[in-house]
Amino acid sequence: MTIDDVKKVAVIGSGAMGNGIAQVCAMAGLKAVMVDIKQEFLDKGMATVNKSLDVLVGKGKLTAEGKAQVMANLSTSLSNAEAVKDVQVVIEAVPEIMDLKKKVFAEISAAAPADALLASNTSTMSISEIATAGKNPERILGMHFFNPAPVMKGVEIIYAKNTSDATVDLLCELTKKIGKVPIKVLKDSPGFIVNRIGAPNQALISAVLDAGIKTDPIDTIMKALAGMPMGPFELADYVGIDVFYHTLKYYSETLSPEFKPGKALQALLDSKKLGMKTGQGIYTWEGGKAKIDASEQSQEFGPMEFLATQINEAVRVYKEKIAASAADIDLGMVHCMRAFAGPFAMGAGMDPQQLSDTLMKLHKRFGLNIFKPEPEIVDGSFKQMK
Numbered sequence: 344m345t346i347d348d349v350k351k352v353a354v355i356g357s358g359a360m361g362n363g364i365a366q367v368c369a370m371a372g373l374k375a376v377m378v379d380i381k382q383e384f385l386d387k388g389m390a391t392v393n394k395s396l397d398v399l400v401g402k403g404k405l406t407a408e409g410k411a412q413v414m415a416n417l418s419t420s421l422s423n424a425e426a427v428k429d430v431q432v433v434i435e436a437v438p439e440i441m442d443l444k445k446k447v448f449a450e451i452s453a454a455a456p457a458d459a460l461l462a463s464n465t466s467t468m469s470i471s472e473i474a475t476a477g478k479n480p481e482r483i484l485g486m487h488f489f490n491p492a493p494v495m496k497g498v499e500i501i502y503a504k505n506t507s508d509a510t511v512d513l514l515c516e517l518t519k520k521i522g523k524v525p526i527k528v529l530k531d532s533p534g535f536i537v538n539r540i541g542a543p544n545q546a547l548i549s550a551v552l553d554a555g556i557k558t559d560p561i562d563t564i565m566k567a568l569a570g571m572p573m574g575p576f577e578l579a580d581y582v583g584i585d586v587f588y589h590t591l592k593y594y595s596e597t598l599s600p601e602f603k604p605g606k607a608l609q610a611l612l613d614s615k616k617l618g619m620k621t622g623q624g625i626y627t628w629e630g631g632k633a634k635i636d637a638s639e640q641s642q643e644f645g646p647m648e649f650l651a652t653q654i655n656e657a658v659r660v661y662k663e664k665i666a667a668s669a670a671d672i673d674l675g676m677v678h679c680m681r682a683f684a685g686p687f688a689m690g691a692g693m694d695p696q697q698l699s700d701t702l703m704k705l706h707k708r709f710g711l712n713i714f715k716p717e718p719e720i721v722d723g724s725f726k727q728m729k
Protein backbone atom coordinates (compact mmCIF):
# COMPACT_ATOMS: atom_id res chain seq x y z
CA MET A 344 0.00 0.00 0.00
CA THR A 345 1.23 3.54 -0.75
CA ILE A 346 -0.01 6.84 0.61
CA ASP A 347 -2.14 7.34 -2.53
CA ASP A 348 -4.06 4.19 -1.66
CA VAL A 349 -5.14 5.65 1.68
CA LYS A 350 -8.64 7.01 1.06
CA LYS A 351 -10.56 6.12 4.18
CA VAL A 352 -9.76 6.06 7.89
CA ALA A 353 -11.76 4.69 10.83
CA VAL A 354 -11.46 6.38 14.21
CA ILE A 355 -12.57 4.18 17.11
CA GLY A 356 -14.00 6.34 19.89
CA SER A 357 -15.53 9.77 19.27
CA GLY A 358 -14.50 11.39 22.57
CA ALA A 359 -12.10 14.24 23.31
CA MET A 360 -9.40 12.91 20.97
CA GLY A 361 -11.37 10.81 18.48
CA ASN A 362 -13.56 13.54 17.05
CA GLY A 363 -10.60 15.88 16.63
CA ILE A 364 -8.62 13.16 14.82
CA ALA A 365 -11.57 12.41 12.53
CA GLN A 366 -11.86 16.12 11.81
CA VAL A 367 -8.25 16.52 10.72
CA CYS A 368 -8.51 13.45 8.47
CA ALA A 369 -11.73 14.74 6.87
CA MET A 370 -10.17 18.18 6.38
CA ALA A 371 -7.33 16.54 4.44
CA GLY A 372 -9.87 15.10 2.00
CA LEU A 373 -9.98 11.59 3.45
CA LYS A 374 -13.20 9.80 4.26
CA ALA A 375 -13.37 9.31 8.02
CA VAL A 376 -15.79 7.13 9.93
CA MET A 377 -16.11 7.64 13.67
CA VAL A 378 -17.21 4.76 15.87
CA ASP A 379 -18.62 4.78 19.38
CA ILE A 380 -20.77 2.61 21.62
CA LYS A 381 -23.79 4.93 21.87
CA GLN A 382 -25.52 7.17 19.32
CA GLU A 383 -25.50 10.07 21.78
CA PHE A 384 -21.67 9.91 21.98
CA LEU A 385 -21.44 9.98 18.18
CA ASP A 386 -23.88 12.92 18.06
CA LYS A 387 -21.76 14.77 20.61
CA GLY A 388 -18.59 14.02 18.61
CA MET A 389 -20.15 15.27 15.37
CA ALA A 390 -21.48 18.40 17.13
CA THR A 391 -17.97 19.13 18.42
CA VAL A 392 -16.52 18.86 14.90
CA ASN A 393 -19.33 21.03 13.54
CA LYS A 394 -18.61 23.73 16.13
CA SER A 395 -14.86 23.54 15.52
CA LEU A 396 -15.39 23.99 11.76
CA ASP A 397 -17.73 26.94 12.40
CA VAL A 398 -14.91 28.63 14.30
CA LEU A 399 -12.63 28.15 11.27
CA VAL A 400 -15.30 29.55 8.95
CA GLY A 401 -15.75 32.51 11.33
CA LYS A 402 -12.01 33.21 11.17
CA GLY A 403 -12.02 33.00 7.37
CA LYS A 404 -9.80 29.88 7.42
CA LEU A 405 -12.46 27.70 5.80
CA THR A 406 -15.26 28.52 3.38
CA ALA A 407 -18.87 27.40 3.91
CA GLU A 408 -18.47 25.05 0.92
CA GLY A 409 -15.24 23.74 2.43
CA LYS A 410 -17.05 23.03 5.68
CA ALA A 411 -19.82 21.18 3.81
CA GLN A 412 -17.18 19.06 2.08
CA VAL A 413 -15.49 18.19 5.37
CA MET A 414 -18.83 17.22 6.92
CA ALA A 415 -19.62 15.11 3.84
CA ASN A 416 -16.32 13.24 4.35
CA LEU A 417 -17.42 12.24 7.86
CA SER A 418 -19.71 9.39 8.81
CA THR A 419 -20.51 7.51 12.00
CA SER A 420 -21.05 3.91 13.02
CA LEU A 421 -21.97 1.91 16.11
CA SER A 422 -20.05 -1.14 14.93
CA ASN A 423 -16.26 -1.45 14.89
CA ALA A 424 -16.41 -4.43 12.54
CA GLU A 425 -18.72 -2.65 10.09
CA ALA A 426 -16.73 0.60 10.16
CA VAL A 427 -13.28 -0.88 9.48
CA LYS A 428 -14.15 -3.29 6.68
CA ASP A 429 -13.24 -0.91 3.85
CA VAL A 430 -10.61 1.36 5.42
CA GLN A 431 -6.85 1.49 4.95
CA VAL A 432 -6.04 2.92 8.39
CA VAL A 433 -7.69 2.53 11.80
CA ILE A 434 -6.89 4.90 14.67
CA GLU A 435 -8.08 3.71 18.05
CA ALA A 436 -8.96 6.37 20.66
CA VAL A 437 -11.01 4.55 23.29
CA PRO A 438 -10.41 5.04 27.05
CA GLU A 439 -7.08 4.13 28.60
CA ILE A 440 -8.01 0.60 29.75
CA MET A 441 -5.75 -2.22 28.55
CA ASP A 442 -8.47 -4.88 28.34
CA LEU A 443 -10.70 -2.55 26.36
CA LYS A 444 -7.90 -1.67 23.95
CA LYS A 445 -7.13 -5.37 23.43
CA LYS A 446 -10.80 -6.15 22.82
CA VAL A 447 -10.99 -3.36 20.24
CA PHE A 448 -7.76 -4.50 18.53
CA ALA A 449 -9.04 -8.08 18.34
CA GLU A 450 -12.26 -6.81 16.72
CA ILE A 451 -10.67 -4.45 14.25
CA SER A 452 -7.87 -6.76 13.19
CA ALA A 453 -10.43 -9.50 12.47
CA ALA A 454 -12.63 -7.19 10.38
CA ALA A 455 -10.27 -4.75 8.64
CA PRO A 456 -8.67 -5.53 5.25
CA ALA A 457 -5.54 -7.67 5.58
CA ASP A 458 -3.15 -4.82 4.74
CA ALA A 459 -4.79 -2.09 6.86
CA LEU A 460 -2.61 -0.25 9.40
CA LEU A 461 -3.90 -0.30 12.96
CA ALA A 462 -2.80 2.51 15.24
CA SER A 463 -3.43 3.29 18.89
CA ASN A 464 -3.59 6.84 20.24
CA THR A 465 -2.72 5.62 23.74
CA SER A 466 -0.71 8.03 25.91
CA THR A 467 0.57 5.47 28.38
CA MET A 468 -0.24 1.87 27.50
CA SER A 469 2.26 -0.53 25.97
CA ILE A 470 1.50 -0.72 22.27
CA SER A 471 3.42 -4.00 22.08
CA GLU A 472 0.99 -5.47 24.60
CA ILE A 473 -2.05 -4.08 22.77
CA ALA A 474 -0.62 -5.60 19.57
CA THR A 475 -0.72 -9.09 21.08
CA ALA A 476 -4.50 -8.97 20.63
CA GLY A 477 -4.21 -8.23 16.90
CA LYS A 478 -3.50 -10.50 13.98
CA ASN A 479 -0.55 -8.89 12.21
CA PRO A 480 1.66 -7.14 14.76
CA GLU A 481 3.91 -5.73 12.01
CA ARG A 482 0.97 -3.49 11.00
CA ILE A 483 0.22 -2.29 14.55
CA LEU A 484 1.82 0.87 15.93
CA GLY A 485 1.24 3.99 18.00
CA MET A 486 -0.07 7.28 16.61
CA HIS A 487 -0.04 9.69 19.52
CA PHE A 488 -1.89 12.93 18.87
CA PHE A 489 -1.84 15.82 21.33
CA ASN A 490 -4.86 17.65 22.67
CA PRO A 491 -6.59 19.41 20.96
CA ALA A 492 -5.90 17.27 17.91
CA PRO A 493 -7.04 19.84 15.31
CA VAL A 494 -4.62 22.41 16.72
CA MET A 495 -1.52 20.55 17.88
CA LYS A 496 0.88 19.91 15.00
CA GLY A 497 3.07 17.15 16.38
CA VAL A 498 2.13 13.47 16.30
CA GLU A 499 4.38 10.76 17.75
CA ILE A 500 4.55 7.70 15.49
CA ILE A 501 5.62 4.82 17.68
CA TYR A 502 7.23 1.49 16.88
CA ALA A 503 5.88 -1.42 18.93
CA LYS A 504 8.08 -4.52 19.27
CA ASN A 505 7.10 -6.02 15.91
CA THR A 506 6.07 -2.98 13.86
CA SER A 507 7.62 -2.94 10.38
CA ASP A 508 9.52 0.05 8.97
CA ALA A 509 7.06 0.17 6.06
CA THR A 510 4.14 0.59 8.51
CA VAL A 511 5.86 3.44 10.36
CA ASP A 512 6.94 5.14 7.12
CA LEU A 513 3.45 5.01 5.65
CA LEU A 514 1.88 6.39 8.80
CA CYS A 515 4.48 9.19 8.85
CA GLU A 516 3.42 10.05 5.29
CA LEU A 517 -0.22 10.03 6.32
CA THR A 518 0.61 12.30 9.26
CA LYS A 519 2.15 14.79 6.83
CA LYS A 520 -0.83 14.49 4.49
CA ILE A 521 -3.19 15.55 7.29
CA GLY A 522 -1.04 18.62 7.92
CA LYS A 523 0.85 17.35 10.95
CA VAL A 524 4.50 16.80 11.84
CA PRO A 525 5.42 13.15 12.50
CA ILE A 526 7.96 12.44 15.24
CA LYS A 527 9.30 8.89 15.01
CA VAL A 528 9.54 7.10 18.35
CA LEU A 529 11.85 4.11 17.96
CA LYS A 530 10.87 2.35 21.19
CA ASP A 531 7.56 1.74 22.84
CA SER A 532 8.80 3.27 26.08
CA PRO A 533 6.81 5.04 28.87
CA GLY A 534 5.91 8.64 28.01
CA PHE A 535 7.37 8.09 24.50
CA ILE A 536 9.52 11.18 23.79
CA VAL A 537 7.57 14.29 24.62
CA ASN A 538 5.74 13.35 27.81
CA ARG A 539 8.84 11.56 29.08
CA ILE A 540 10.87 14.78 28.84
CA GLY A 541 8.21 16.51 30.95
CA ALA A 542 8.16 13.72 33.55
CA PRO A 543 10.92 15.09 35.87
CA ASN A 544 9.16 18.47 35.82
CA GLN A 545 6.12 16.70 37.21
CA ALA A 546 8.26 15.07 39.88
CA LEU A 547 9.70 18.49 40.72
CA ILE A 548 6.21 19.93 41.12
CA SER A 549 5.30 17.09 43.48
CA ALA A 550 8.52 17.56 45.50
CA VAL A 551 8.01 21.33 45.81
CA LEU A 552 4.45 20.77 47.05
CA ASP A 553 5.67 18.20 49.59
CA ALA A 554 8.31 20.62 50.85
CA GLY A 555 5.54 23.16 51.54
CA ILE A 556 7.20 25.77 49.31
CA LYS A 557 4.86 28.56 48.21
CA THR A 558 3.94 28.01 44.56
CA ASP A 559 2.56 31.46 43.65
CA PRO A 560 6.02 33.07 43.32
CA ILE A 561 7.21 30.16 41.13
CA ASP A 562 4.28 30.40 38.76
CA THR A 563 4.70 34.17 38.68
CA ILE A 564 8.37 34.03 37.65
CA MET A 565 7.68 31.28 35.10
CA LYS A 566 5.09 33.46 33.41
CA ALA A 567 7.26 36.56 33.60
CA LEU A 568 10.55 35.07 32.39
CA ALA A 569 9.63 31.99 30.34
CA GLY A 570 6.63 33.63 28.69
CA MET A 571 4.40 30.73 29.66
CA PRO A 572 0.66 31.42 29.57
CA MET A 573 0.35 29.40 32.79
CA GLY A 574 2.84 28.48 35.46
CA PRO A 575 3.58 24.79 36.06
CA PHE A 576 1.44 24.51 39.21
CA GLU A 577 -1.40 26.39 37.61
CA LEU A 578 -1.13 24.04 34.63
CA ALA A 579 -1.30 20.99 36.91
CA ASP A 580 -4.55 22.34 38.34
CA TYR A 581 -5.81 23.10 34.85
CA VAL A 582 -5.05 19.60 33.55
CA GLY A 583 -6.53 18.08 36.70
CA ILE A 584 -4.79 16.82 39.82
CA ASP A 585 -6.23 13.33 39.16
CA VAL A 586 -4.69 13.17 35.67
CA PHE A 587 -1.42 14.63 36.96
CA TYR A 588 -1.33 12.15 39.86
CA HIS A 589 -2.06 9.11 37.68
CA THR A 590 0.58 10.08 35.14
CA LEU A 591 3.21 10.28 37.88
CA LYS A 592 2.02 6.98 39.34
CA TYR A 593 2.37 5.37 35.93
CA TYR A 594 5.96 6.70 35.61
CA SER A 595 6.70 5.43 39.13
CA GLU A 596 5.64 1.95 38.03
CA THR A 597 7.39 2.00 34.68
CA LEU A 598 10.37 4.41 34.75
CA SER A 599 11.54 4.81 38.34
CA PRO A 600 9.92 4.56 41.80
CA GLU A 601 11.19 8.12 42.35
CA PHE A 602 8.30 9.44 40.28
CA LYS A 603 5.84 8.31 42.96
CA PRO A 604 3.34 11.12 43.57
CA GLY A 605 4.05 12.76 46.91
CA LYS A 606 1.91 13.23 50.00
CA ALA A 607 0.64 16.66 48.97
CA LEU A 608 -0.73 15.38 45.64
CA GLN A 609 -2.20 12.36 47.41
CA ALA A 610 -3.98 14.65 49.90
CA LEU A 611 -5.39 16.82 47.11
CA LEU A 612 -6.63 13.72 45.29
CA ASP A 613 -8.15 12.18 48.43
CA SER A 614 -10.02 15.37 49.28
CA LYS A 615 -11.23 15.70 45.65
CA LYS A 616 -9.40 19.01 45.23
CA LEU A 617 -8.75 18.28 41.59
CA GLY A 618 -7.99 21.78 40.32
CA MET A 619 -9.99 23.93 37.93
CA LYS A 620 -12.78 21.40 37.45
CA THR A 621 -13.63 21.26 41.16
CA GLY A 622 -12.86 24.92 41.91
CA GLN A 623 -10.03 24.00 44.27
CA GLY A 624 -6.68 22.31 43.78
CA ILE A 625 -3.24 23.76 44.44
CA TYR A 626 -5.09 27.07 43.94
CA THR A 627 -8.65 28.28 44.32
CA TRP A 628 -10.30 28.73 40.89
CA GLU A 629 -12.99 31.24 40.00
CA GLY A 630 -14.46 31.85 36.55
CA GLY A 631 -11.87 29.56 34.95
CA LYS A 632 -8.96 31.47 36.54
CA ALA A 633 -6.62 30.50 39.35
CA LYS A 634 -6.26 32.98 42.22
CA ILE A 635 -2.52 33.53 42.26
CA ASP A 636 -0.69 36.09 44.35
CA ALA A 637 1.61 37.68 41.75
CA SER A 638 3.26 40.12 44.15
CA GLU A 639 6.57 38.23 44.37
CA GLN A 640 8.82 36.12 42.15
CA SER A 641 10.64 33.05 43.40
CA GLN A 642 14.39 33.39 43.82
CA GLU A 643 14.83 29.65 44.19
CA PHE A 644 12.77 27.89 41.51
CA GLY A 645 12.28 29.33 38.05
CA PRO A 646 12.80 28.63 34.33
CA MET A 647 16.38 27.40 34.92
CA GLU A 648 15.29 24.57 37.23
CA PHE A 649 12.46 23.40 34.98
CA LEU A 650 14.55 23.65 31.82
CA ALA A 651 17.57 21.89 33.31
CA THR A 652 15.49 18.84 34.26
CA GLN A 653 14.04 18.76 30.74
CA ILE A 654 17.45 18.93 29.06
CA ASN A 655 18.75 16.22 31.41
CA GLU A 656 15.82 13.94 30.57
CA ALA A 657 16.20 14.69 26.84
CA VAL A 658 19.80 13.44 27.11
CA ARG A 659 18.47 10.20 28.66
CA VAL A 660 15.88 9.80 25.88
CA TYR A 661 18.67 10.28 23.34
CA LYS A 662 21.00 7.78 25.03
CA GLU A 663 18.23 5.20 25.33
CA LYS A 664 17.73 5.56 21.54
CA ILE A 665 14.04 6.30 21.90
CA ALA A 666 14.35 9.09 19.33
CA ALA A 667 16.19 8.93 16.01
CA SER A 668 18.11 12.15 16.73
CA ALA A 669 18.43 15.15 19.00
CA ALA A 670 16.80 17.19 16.24
CA ASP A 671 13.74 14.92 16.39
CA ILE A 672 13.50 15.43 20.14
CA ASP A 673 13.56 19.19 19.63
CA LEU A 674 10.99 18.92 16.84
CA GLY A 675 8.72 16.92 19.14
CA MET A 676 8.89 19.45 21.97
CA VAL A 677 8.21 22.34 19.61
CA HIS A 678 5.28 20.75 17.79
CA CYS A 679 3.71 18.61 20.50
CA MET A 680 4.24 20.96 23.45
CA ARG A 681 4.41 24.28 21.63
CA ALA A 682 7.77 24.88 23.31
CA PHE A 683 9.55 27.96 22.05
CA ALA A 684 12.56 25.75 21.24
CA GLY A 685 13.57 22.16 21.99
CA PRO A 686 15.84 21.12 24.89
CA PHE A 687 18.95 20.60 22.71
CA ALA A 688 18.52 23.95 20.97
CA MET A 689 18.01 25.65 24.32
CA GLY A 690 20.91 23.78 25.91
CA ALA A 691 23.29 24.69 23.07
CA GLY A 692 23.59 28.24 24.35
CA MET A 693 23.83 27.36 28.03
CA ASP A 694 26.76 26.92 30.35
CA PRO A 695 27.13 23.19 31.26
CA GLN A 696 28.47 24.17 34.67
CA GLN A 697 25.34 26.17 35.44
CA LEU A 698 23.13 23.34 34.21
CA SER A 699 24.84 20.71 36.31
CA ASP A 700 24.95 22.98 39.38
CA THR A 701 21.21 23.54 39.05
CA LEU A 702 20.54 19.82 38.74
CA MET A 703 22.86 18.94 41.64
CA LYS A 704 21.07 21.51 43.79
CA LEU A 705 17.70 19.84 43.02
CA HIS A 706 19.20 16.38 43.53
CA LYS A 707 20.55 17.29 46.96
CA ARG A 708 17.54 19.31 48.06
CA PHE A 709 14.97 16.61 47.27
CA GLY A 710 17.17 13.51 47.47
CA LEU A 711 16.05 12.28 44.07
CA ASN A 712 18.44 10.69 41.56
CA ILE A 713 16.19 11.63 38.64
CA PHE A 714 17.50 15.19 39.04
CA LYS A 715 21.16 14.12 39.03
CA PRO A 716 22.95 15.50 35.96
CA GLU A 717 23.89 12.99 33.27
CA PRO A 718 27.67 12.84 32.60
CA GLU A 719 27.09 14.47 29.20
CA ILE A 720 25.54 17.47 30.93
CA VAL A 721 28.47 17.76 33.36
CA ASP A 722 31.14 17.67 30.64
CA GLY A 723 29.04 19.58 28.09
CA SER A 724 29.27 16.81 25.49
CA PHE A 725 25.48 16.75 25.16
CA LYS A 726 26.00 19.68 22.81
CA GLN A 727 27.52 17.25 20.30
CA MET A 728 24.42 15.02 20.27
CA LYS A 729 22.88 15.29 16.81
Ligand SMILES: NC(=O)c1ccc[n+]([C@@H]2O[C@H](COP(=O)([O-])OP(=O)(O)OC[C@H]3O[C@@H](n4cnc5c(N)ncnc54)[C@H](O)[C@@H]3O)[C@@H](O)[C@H]2O)c1
Nearest residue numbers: 356357358359360361379380436437438439464465466490
Ligand atom coordinates in the same frame (compact mmCIF):
# COMPACT_ATOMS: atom_id res chain seq x y z
N1 LIG B 1 -7.48 13.55 26.31
C1 LIG B 1 -6.20 13.78 26.05
O1 LIG B 1 -5.66 14.84 26.37
C2 LIG B 1 -5.38 12.74 25.32
C3 LIG B 1 -4.22 13.14 24.63
C4 LIG B 1 -3.50 12.19 23.90
C5 LIG B 1 -3.92 10.88 23.90
N2 LIG B 1 -5.04 10.50 24.60
C6 LIG B 1 -5.45 9.09 24.53
O2 LIG B 1 -6.53 8.97 23.62
C7 LIG B 1 -7.39 7.92 24.03
C8 LIG B 1 -8.80 8.43 24.15
O3 LIG B 1 -8.83 9.47 25.10
P1 LIG B 1 -10.01 10.54 25.16
O4 LIG B 1 -9.56 11.60 26.09
O5 LIG B 1 -10.47 10.89 23.80
O6 LIG B 1 -11.15 9.64 25.88
P2 LIG B 1 -12.72 9.91 25.95
O7 LIG B 1 -13.20 9.20 27.14
O8 LIG B 1 -13.02 11.37 25.79
O9 LIG B 1 -13.27 9.17 24.62
C9 LIG B 1 -13.25 7.79 24.45
C10 LIG B 1 -14.48 7.36 23.65
O10 LIG B 1 -14.36 6.00 23.32
C11 LIG B 1 -15.66 5.42 23.40
N3 LIG B 1 -15.60 3.98 23.52
C12 LIG B 1 -15.49 3.23 24.64
N4 LIG B 1 -15.48 1.92 24.32
C13 LIG B 1 -15.56 1.83 22.98
C14 LIG B 1 -15.60 0.74 22.06
N5 LIG B 1 -15.54 -0.52 22.50
N6 LIG B 1 -15.70 1.02 20.75
C15 LIG B 1 -15.78 2.29 20.33
N7 LIG B 1 -15.74 3.36 21.15
C16 LIG B 1 -15.64 3.14 22.46
C17 LIG B 1 -16.27 6.12 24.60
O11 LIG B 1 -17.67 5.99 24.62
C18 LIG B 1 -15.78 7.55 24.42
O12 LIG B 1 -16.68 8.33 23.67
C19 LIG B 1 -6.79 7.36 25.32
O13 LIG B 1 -5.98 6.27 25.03
C20 LIG B 1 -5.96 8.52 25.84
O14 LIG B 1 -4.86 8.09 26.63
C21 LIG B 1 -5.79 11.41 25.29
